[in-house]
Amino acid sequence: MTKTPVTVKGAQMMREELHNLKTVERPSVITAIAEARAQGDLSENAEYDAAKEKQGFIEGRIADLEGKLSSAQIINxxxxxxxxxxxxxxxxxxxxxxxxxxxxxxxxxxxxxxxxxxxxxxxxxxxxxxxxxxxxxxxxxxxxxxxxxxxxxxxxxx
The missing domain is CATH 3.10.50.30 (Transcription elongation factor, GreA/GreB, C-terminal domain)
Structure with a gap:
């Protein structure tokens, strides 16, 4: 695996974004999906579709950040x-x-x-x-x- 150079500040920014995604954004979108499901018919539910799309983006960004941090060579x-x-x-x-x-x-x-x-x-x-x-x-x-x-x-x- 090749190491990617990152400054200490850059690594800290990525960690903060990852923390926010996992502790704030992910629970928020899970709640939105649950609320949309409670409304009934999912085939014509725009809120459900939007929440699922946002969830996909958040999960993708979390995986991206975790991958970058795992291959980071942090340089001060x-x-x-x-x-x-x-x-x-x-x-x-x-x-x-x-x-x-x-x-x-x-x-x-x-x-x-x-x-x-x-x-x-x-x-x-x-x-x-x-x-x-x-x-x-x-x-x-x-x-x-x-x-x-x-x-x-x-x-x-x-």
Missing amino acids: PAEVEAEGRIVFGATVELEELESGETVTYQIVGDDEADIKQSKISISSPIARALIGKYAGDTADVQAPGGVRQYEVLDVKYI
Whole structure:
């Protein structure tokens, strides 16, 4: 079984969602199904159909989260010994050479990626181009609009 890298925060978020699904959502949908069954004829009962559909979604998400957590390799970026090299979990400050714009990203697992929070997936083109680089290096990133060059200004493990 291959291990999937996940940050400590990402694993905690998945555990919290799993806990909520098992302790709040699952009992709620079971109650809704019971109430819909009590109404009689199930063949034309929209509430029953909706509750069963929601139950299927919840059970699928629970199985998905349990699978991801069981194959997770939880990495604490603060404990990484990479000596300034960009690795999974690193927070990098970049300057786009053409525009001079600076951006900061943290390289995280696929399930944690959220560009609004400046978290990019380890499998994204920019993260793949940055892995192994040091502050002062440049990276060529294949973007939809063509190749973009970034200079690595700083690498932190927080």
